[in-house]
Amino acid sequence: MKIIVCIKQVPDAKDVRLDPKTNTLAREGVQSIMNPYDQHAVEEAVRLKELLGGEVTVLSMGPPQAEKVLRQAISCGADHAVLVSDRAFAGADTWATSYTLAKAVNVIGAFDLLLCGKQAIDGDTAQVGPGLAMRLQIPYVTCVQKVRKATDTGLVLERMMDDGYDVLALDYPALLTVVKDINEPRVPSLKGKMRAKKVEIRKLTAADIGADPACIGLPGSPTQVVKVFPPEARCKRAVFTGSLDDQIGQLVDSLQSYL
């Protein structure tokens, strides 16, 4: 089994917030972490490898410091790491990102399974996985909550829906995006950590993957951000007074329109 997992480095949500006074984004010491869903994707890949044999390659498009999350994935059991990094990728939306990742996958070579997180927590778009599958012309399943059965030829899966779940079967090659219910990611082993320190990360530039400059970065992105602004502030919190019973009474009065 050859498995490729796409992982993204994202700013940690708890550090990204608006400064209520200046209405600008306070970013004091914004930490970067591996996108939480991608940790589950890495874990699932490693489990499948342990079950069926083979190897796991983690792939990220991002700035040089994204190396950190690739090493983290190695420490959790991935075998190889590839970083596609180039200033020309800056400003990529999901369309340009899926193009770039597809080009990189072609350079990595044959694979059976591609795994992505359901979405990246910075943009929350959930579009890169399906986009990548379309470009590689392979079937995909999003929001996989369970792998019921895995063999050398294919998988039986549960896909989370709004009203329950669907049970699906497919053959390789295919792409899945996973939700956090699928597994509990392991903590890195000591051996894994050692390997992560030493592992050589393969670096690819836009030229290395043969990317068309018109399809990457800002020029390759059909969507463009024209404005960024703070969300409307919530109204001031009402404070109730009196005994607890009185307070509950006041609450019910305030909620009248919903009752």
Place this chain on the structure above:
Amino acid sequence: MLIIDKELCIGCGICESACPFGAIAVADGCAVVGDGCTLCGTCVETCDPGALKIEEAEKSAPLDLASWSGVWVYGEFRRGALAPVSLELLGIGRRLADTRKVPLSAVLIGSETGDTARQLIAHGADTVYRIDDPALAHFTDEAYGAIMTSLIQKNKPEIVLAGATAIGRSFIPGVATSLGAGLTADCTQLAIREEDGALLQTRPAFGGNIMATIVCPNSRPQMSTVRPKVMQALVFDAERQGNIVDVKPTPEQLATRVRVIESVVSEEDNVNIQESDILVAGGRGLDNAKGFTLMRELAASLGGAVAATRAVVDAGWIGYPHQVGQTGKTVAPKLYIACGISGAVQHVAGMQSAETIVAINRDKDAPIFDVADFGLVGDLFEIVPKLLTKIEEHRKS
């Protein structure tokens, strides 16, 4: 590329503190851009001297934008019913279409759709493209995607909207990729830009901490998925006239490589928390799984559904479909009652766009009170039963 005009830069550092990615820094009295830059443009807006500029690279010749016309809505049909968000989409779709002076169409894909096409018309559609085939009884990304893609290629609508549901967020990204179209996920506001008729798509990013407005200047159609519960449906008008166009799918479109073995409606998860007007949410303050009995009682009394934090989902007290937050669902109900929830950023990210938030927590310093409109400090096991009684009393009086 982000270009910094060294002549104009005064080294004030405002851009440095504004950058969400920490990608710009002042060195030797002048801003310097680093590798983390995503060209989001936040810094450009904050720069008073106008020293920052995003240079758009040469575009390949834009396609013939004017030949794309009309607004389309995907009418999501599953298990014999239309998803409520589809009617909300028709509401906003009608407004956009009227502003653009173009027709509004709906696409209905499924099996045994009955009079659903009529319903779509009564809710605002001028035309309904109906693809009704037994092979489409179960949703599959490939078949639904292939049909949608080919209809769009043939009819060339300028705008395509779909619900940001499990289904919409799964197959629409595939359609957009095939079409080479821009797609904006999870929009909460849509409007037409006056100068050029472009669709202004506004959505929350970074867990709702910032809002971003996005346009697709050089590609068509302009595609968005839209969050349930933020747009207003039009009133049902049985008199409204429209056409129904039946389209037959080709065998190639129906061939899919993913086989549906079964489709399970889970008893407990049957209520989609994203579609509920009222949510009663429980956290670790409930002590154990039994605590959710109280939450269900309150939800039942209010006609709402039950939501939860990650902590209690991980503890197995309730299923993952109920989880609200960064790694769960994003909800925007009218009323959100948070019981025994501390209000961690990852949770708040998923619920801060609720219209009214009530927090019940015994710790007066819990961060949930920072986003709450109404807060009660105290023991939830004392407060919630009393609240239930008061609601009953209120109803009777």
